[in-house]
Amino acid sequence: MVFFMSDRAKNNVGLIENWAKPILFGLVTSAVVCAFVSLLISVVVALLKAFSEYAVIPLAVLALAAGVFAGAWIAGKIAKRRGLLVGIVIALLSFVVLLAAGLVSSSAALSDLSWIKFIVLLISGAAGGYCSMRQRRR
Numbered sequence: 603m604v605f606f607m608s609d610r611a612k613n614n615v616g617l618i619e620n621w622a623k624p625i626l627f628g629l630v631t632s633a634v635v636c637a638f639v640s641l642l643i644s645v646v647v648a649l650l651k652a653f654s655e656y657a658v659i660p661l662a663v664l665a666l667a668a669g670v671f672a673g674a675w676i677a678g679k680i681a682k683r684r685g686l687l688v689g690i691v692i693a694l695l696s697f698v699v700l701l702a703a704g705l706v707s708s709s710a711a712l713s714d715l716s717w718i719k720f721i722v723l724l725i726s727g728a729a730g731g732y733c734s735m736r737q738r739r740r
Contacts (some may be wrong), residue, residue, distance in 0.1 A: 620705025621688075624681040628692040629699075632673025638667040659715065663722055670696050670723050671730035689731020693723040 635678030643661050647653050674692045695719050704716070 618680060624677040624688055625691055625695065627680055628677025628688065629672040629695060630673075631676040632669040632692060632696055634669075635672040636665050636669025639668045664720055666696070666700070666719065667722050667726040671726040671733075674730030675729040675734045678731040683735070685731035685735035686728055686731075687731070689727040689729070689734070690724060692731070693726075693727025696727070697723050 640662070643665055647658075647661075670693050673696070674685075674689030677688045677692050681688045700719065701712075701716065
């Protein structure tokens with residue numbers, strides 16, 4: 603019951619509503635959109651007969667950026683404020699998940715491509731969060 607909650611418990615409820623829920627939904631949205639865009643890219647690549655293998659990495663980064671943008675946009679909409687900050691948090695957490703998956707699959711440390719992905723994800727996350735706050739409310 604809300605009447606018997608301490609101030610600390612009320613602050614924890616606010617923390618969950620203001621941060622945990624938007625970030626969780628943003629990360630899930632980011633993963634789903636990234637998988638969907640990757641699927642679309644793979645279908646297009648399969649339909650094309652002549653395709654350069656040098657375009658695979660930029661297309662993968664594009665799929666990641668689209669996923670983080672969508673996740674940051676959804677998280678900003680749910681949070682209803684601080685969209686830029688929420689978008690950057692989504693980008694950072696997405697990069698940490700990517701980095702952990704990369705370190706599990708190979709023993710290589712951070713490469714130049716990892717830093718490029720990090721910058722692209724930060725930009726797309728910040729842009730998604732910013733766009734979520736800039737739309738007109740009806």
